[in-house]
Amino acid sequence: xxxxxxxxxxxxxxxxxxxxxxxxxxxxxxxxxxxxxxxxxxxxxxxxxxxxxxxxxxxxxxxxxxxxxxxx
Numbered sequence: 334x335x336x337x338x339x340x341x342x343x344x345x346x347x348x349x350x351x352x353x354x355x356x357x358x359x360x361x362x363x364x365x366x367x368x369x370x371x372x373x374x375x376x377x378x379x380x381x382x383x384x385x386x387x388x389x390x391x392x393x394x395x396x397x398x399x400x401x402x403x404x405x
């Protein structure tokens with residue numbers, strides 16, 4: 334299980350719990366996809382995941398996802 338803290342560009346930060354990921358990178362992308370689902374369909378800016386941590390408190394920071402990569 335992972336916890337990701339992220340936000341859309343110029344948006345509010347939120348915490349997302351990701352239960353079905355195996356790596357920090359996969360959890361970050363899944364959190365970004367959850368954030369994307371909350372945006373208006375015309376929204377087209379980056380999504381920032383500031384930190385992803387696992388149950389052992391190991392963490393990775395500073396993920397940026399372009400909208401084109403998430404919609405692919």
